[in-house]
Amino acid sequence: MSALTKAKVQTPPLIAAARGEATPHTPVWIMRQAGRYLPEYRRVRSKTEFGALTRTPDLAAEVTLQPVRRFNLDAAILFSDIMVPVEGMGVDLTYAPGPVIAHPIRTLKDVAKLRPLVPERDVPYVLETVRMVRAELPPHVALIGFAGSPFTVLSYLVSGKPSKEFATARAFVQSEPEVTAALLDHLADSTAAYLRAQAEAGAQALMLFESWGGLLGRGDFARIALPSVQRLVSKLKDLDVPLIYFANNCWTVLDLIAGLDVQVVGLDWRGSLAQARTVLGKGKTVQGNLDPASLFAPPEVLKRRIDDVLADAGPGGGHIFNLGHGIWPETDPDAVARLVDHVHSRTEGRP
Amino acid sequence: MSALTKAKVQTPPLIAAARGEATPHTPVWIMRQAGRYLPEYRRVRSKTEFGALTRTPDLAAEVTLQPVRRFNLDAAILFSDIMVPVEGMGVDLTYAPGPVIAHPIRTLKDVAKLRPLVPERDVPYVLETVRMVRAELPPHVALIGFAGSPFTVLSYLVSGKPSKEFATARAFVQSEPEVTAALLDHLADSTAAYLRAQAEAGAQALMLFESWGGLLGRGDFARIALPSVQRLVSKLKDLDVPLIYFANNCWTVLDLIAGLDVQVVGLDWRGSLAQARTVLGKGKTVQGNLDPASLFAPPEVLKRRIDDVLADAGPGGGHIFNLGHGIWPETDPDAVARLVDHVHSRTEGRP
DSSP states (O other), X not given: OOHHHHHHHHSXXXXXXXXXXXXXXXXXXXXXXXXXXXXXXXXXXXXXXXXXXHTXXXXXXXXXXXXXXXXXXXXXXXXXXXXXXXXXXXXXEXXXXXXXXXXXXXXXXXXXXXOOOOHHHHOHHHHXXXXXXXXXXXXXXXXXXXXXXXXXXXXXXXXXSOOSSOHHHHHHHHHOHHHHHHHHHHHHHHHHHHHHXXXXXXOSEEEEEESSGGGSOHHHIIIIIHHHHHHHHHXXXXXXXXXXXXXXXXXXXXXXXXXXXXXXXXXXXXXXXHHHHHHHOTXXXXXXXXXXXXXXXXXXXXXXXXXXXXXXXXXXXXXXXXESSOOOTTOOHHHHHHHHHHHHHHHTTOO | OOHHHHHHHHSOHHHHHHTTOOOSSOOBOOTTOSSTTSHHHHHHHHHSOHHHHHTOHHHHHXXXXXXXXXXXXXXXXXXXXXXXXXXXXTOOEEESSSEEESSOOOSHHHHHTSOOOOHHHHOHHHHHHHHHHHHHSOTTSEEEEEEEOHHHHHHHHHHSSOOSSOHHHHHHHHHOHHHHHHHHHHHHXXXXXXXXXXXXXXXXXXXXXXXXXGGSOHHHIIIIIHHHHXXXXXXXXXXXXXXXXXXXXXXXXXXXXXXXXXSEEEEOSSSOHHHHHXXXXXXXXXXXXXXXXXXGSOHHHHHHHHHHHHHHHOSSSOXXXXXXXXXXXXXXXXXXXXXXXHHHHHHTTOO
């Protein structure tokens, strides 16, 4: 076996696709694939509170691996929560079921109290989970680590609880630019350290969830959310690990996101991947973007919708198949099996 | 006074702007301007349940007029709810506080049971409210009537209750195309009759709220939501009343919306009006799109954000100022007064 062939065999298809390289098929994974739609996940959760699960490596690793055992997925994603590093920074946090912050962060004094994250000290259980999962995964299945974007994490820290509109946080960032900047700087730096530690522990790709940046107007996204992502990303430049930026509901600012130094942009289901490619240009891999609702359609309709996404992504690679949003808890796992198999069989050997 | 001058004086600025004609200033109104942020509204509501309020013309008219008394607005919008005509079609509906449907609509038999709306028979209180408000409004203040888009109303009818994601409705429309088409046809036809009756009662512009079409992927929007809007709009072609289509979170399908036979497209705050104009072309007036969060910013920041929206809309008219979404209940009414005055003073005499 030549060195080139060997390298190809050893690079998981998802990592190759992230780099824009040729792959044997379009790689596929599912946002929230380790989650409530799986009976084996619900069994674990019935005995363990969510926060405890994120802090218990053998359970978190088990839950991370469950969907990989069941489906022919191209990646596992660390089971955790975007607020886990915030606990490591000293924030008093509970899940009810979304994250609730005992003392919302609203002043420079509050920001100054946040500990800069030292991952091995503050969140060792996350890194241990990464190591355990990596040891168990077959070599063709990539392990994805992740974190929330600075603005997304700020939304929870300022609001104090989950919210449909995050009114408090959105009003805050327009009224308190100084506190906002200090908090985003802290989060960017600590999140960079957090992601680097995950990569060093064995994560082969790193995903940044911009879950709530799409609640900002274009001007505020450019002024507030984007610079903190740039700051974060610039600190990871030396890592040989692809970065995936999930641009949830960010279609009006995709042209700004195109300038980010990340290899992959994840898209929600609202637009087409063809539209995204037009704005993002040739240098980026796209990830997505089947409507989670399509998993409830009859099998033939589901296949057509998958084919539509593949057609929108176009030939020539640079596509990681995924849903456009997290899988819904009511989804039938058999539909996921059909999805994964159809993506693979449709794209096998395709240029 | 020449006939031309007289006609100009008698056309409310909002109607002129909707038609792309010159106006003395950029007209402004606020989505949900008759609502919970006003103490006088809360006083009325403390004595009257929401559904009863929509069915009681003197109270609905009073609430419609409250913001016009307080602020120098260019329009009043009928106080009602997008589900009111559905009650008129025979659906058992309560507000708790969002609309709850006793028997969600899921089969062709359910659709067949819906009464085609005859507005004077089924919702006379709405038309009486329109007449009462029109009689009270000064001539320069336009009265806007409204309805929900067929897909938006379907979302509630199928789900049976409000929902962040409308998972049930989104899965339904992908799984049950026949029932979906029948229900959308019924809603398009009855909603056209409903809007026509409002215009005949005195509404000078008609707004269609596409509150939830933005939850569909591009393909489904084109296949499902858009044709029902086209059907509805085509039935109102002969009316000399501008139509406003509020394209909430629909930025990925604006190019499709550009083809709709409506005079005005309302935009949410996520993108800029300059982006919208690029896609919509010169023939359409744009409405929007200040972030409701900006009303919580210090006065100088609020002014800057208003100026940004005005700059994005560009010179030359064809702009109706509004928020990009409904005003938040926690908003200070004084901020609304500052907004209205600033929009007027900034744009007075501007070409």
